[in-house]
Amino acid sequence: xxxxxxxxxxxxxxxxxxxxxxxxxxxxxxxxxxxxxxxxxxxxxxxxxxxxxxxxxxxxxxxxxxxxxxxxxxxxxxxxxxxxxxxxxxxxxxxxxxxxxxxxxxxxxxxxxxxxxxxxxxxxxxxxxxxxxxxxxxxxxxxxxxxxxxxxxxxxxxxxxxxxxxxxxxxxxxxxxxxxxxxxxxxxxxxxxxxxxxxxxxxxxxxxxxxxxxxxxxxxxxxxxxxxxxxxxxxxxxxxxxxxxxxxxxxxxxxxxxxxxxxxxxxxxxxxxxxxxxxxxxxxxxxxxxxxxxxxxxxxxxxxxxxxxxx
Numbered sequence: 001x002x003x004x005x006x007x008x009x010x011x012x013x014x015x016x017x018x019x020x021x022x023x024x025x026x027x028x029x030x031x032x033x034x035x036x037x038x039x040x041x042x043x044x045x046x047x048x049x050x051x052x053x054x055x056x057x058x059x060x061x062x063x064x065x066x067x068x069x070x071x072x073x074x075x076x077x078x079x080x081x082x083x084x085x086x087x088x089x090x091x092x093x094x095x096x097x098x099x100x101x102x103x104x105x106x107x108x109x110x111x112x113x114x115x116x117x118x119x120x121x122x123x124x125x126x127x128x129x130x131x132x133x134x135x136x137x138x139x140x141x142x143x144x145x146x147x148x149x150x151x152x153x154x155x156x157x158x159x160x161x162x163x164x165x166x167x168x169x170x171x172x173x174x175x176x177x178x179x180x181x182x183x184x185x186x187x188x189x190x191x192x193x194x195x196x197x198x199x200x201x202x203x204x205x206x207x208x209x210x211x212x213x214x215x216x217x218x219x220x221x222x223x224x225x226x227x228x229x230x231x232x233x234x235x236x237x238x239x240x241x242x243x244x245x246x247x248x249x250x251x252x253x254x255x256x257x258x259x260x261x262x263x264x265x266x267x268x269x270x271x272x273x274x275x276x277x278x279x280x281x282x283x284x285x286x287x288x289x290x291x292x293x294x295x296x297x298x299x300x301x302x303x304x305x306x307x308x309x310x311x
Contacts, residue, residue, distance in 0.1 A: 032275025222291025
């Protein structure tokens with residue numbers, strides 16, 4: 001099995017762990033992004049309101065499709081990312097084995113575009129499940145029957161046709177910038193840290209020493225890189241969430257840019273950042289767990305396969 005395939009499996013597994021641990025925050029940020037009224041609630045108050053109306057399990061509406069989505073998304077992303085990365089490194093005749101900033105961005109663009117097109121239907125389903133007990137204008141209404149994964153698919157197809165599964169693909173493709181920024185920041189921070197620590201080791205007498213990053217290093221670097229990416233791209237996350245939820249207001253948006261301008265005009269600057277608090281916390285924790293977990297799962301999987309490869 002190639003390293004790219006192992007990275008894909010490890011990425012999917014790491015994503016499932018991270019998603020399960022942080023899903024209530026995803027649920028809260030999705031609902032906040034879709035809401036069009038100007039009422040401001042704290043994360044604590046939003047949690048209490050949902051528990052009162054829908055019970056504790058209400059915080060996990062759409063978890064099944066999210067786990068499928070994160071497995072597919074991370075699996076596809078890591079596969080294309082590592083294949084692209086390997087292709088770039090193999091094209092060199094020598095020199096550094098670290099990606100430059102431009103190479104990191106190109107690798108992220110290829111992996112992100114492929115992942116977005118393949119996984120968009122799953123995220124449309126997840127968003128629809130997360131907001132199905134809200135009113136058609138994105139505001140809270142009476143609690144309605146919650147639909148399962150297949151029932152949600154049938155409902156979307158019956159109401160809007162198969163094209164609805166690619167709602168929000170425009171801003172979703174724009175949001176390819178998010179992992180590009182994230183992985184570029186991660187690669188450059190990682191390279192900087194390794195170079196700095198290697199220099200210290202060699203200055204201390206280890207002529208051929210090369211620094212190795214710890215799980216905690218990957219955890220912190222993953223958190224920092226995701227914090228930067230999410231902060232920059234969050235307004236597009238709001239537009240994407242509204243479109244994928246089939247929000248009545250969002251159907252008026254002529255494009256991603258028009259969506260941003262419409263929200264800015266009707267709801268003010270705060271409308272572009274609804275739910276960012278819980279999203280930032282969730283994204284940073286998810287990325288930190290994913291980067292640390294994916295690396296560990298990759299090493300464990302590769303080690304377990306070595307006897308089979310040698311045989």
